[in-house]
Amino acid sequence: MSKKTNKWFKKVRGSYLPITWQGALTYLPYVAYLVITYYYAMVYYGFSLTSLFIIVPNWVAAIAVMSWVASRKS
Numbered sequence: 001m002s003k004k005t006n007k008w009f010k011k012v013r014g015s016y017l018p019i020t021w022q023g024a025l026t027y028l029p030y031v032a033y034l035v036i037t038y039y040y041a042m043v044y045y046g047f048s049l050t051s052l053f054i055i056v057p058n059w060v061a062a063i064a065v066m067s068w069v070a071s072r073k074s
Contacts, residue, residue, distance in 0.1 A: 008073040016070035023073065030066045034059060 008023035009016040018024040037058045041051035 006073070009070040011074055016067065016074055023070075026069060026073075027066075030062060033062055037062075 008018060008020045008026065010019045018027050037055060041054040045051040045054065
């Protein structure tokens with residue numbers, strides 16, 4: 001009888017990497033959100049302080065949520 005684990009992520013140097021398809025599917029919207037927020041800030045505000053005020057809070061929140069999900073599933 002094989003032992004099934006419910007781990008989706010592996011902890012690597014303070015971060016998490018997906019090791020199953022469920023983990024990879026969880027990472028796709030996360031990465032898409034990071035790209036979309038960066039694109040939105042650069043298109044509408046360019047390289048200015050305003051774009052930094054859009055990117056940083058969004059990315060910090062996304063990283064916090066993704067780290068929490070990954071820690072629960074690793």
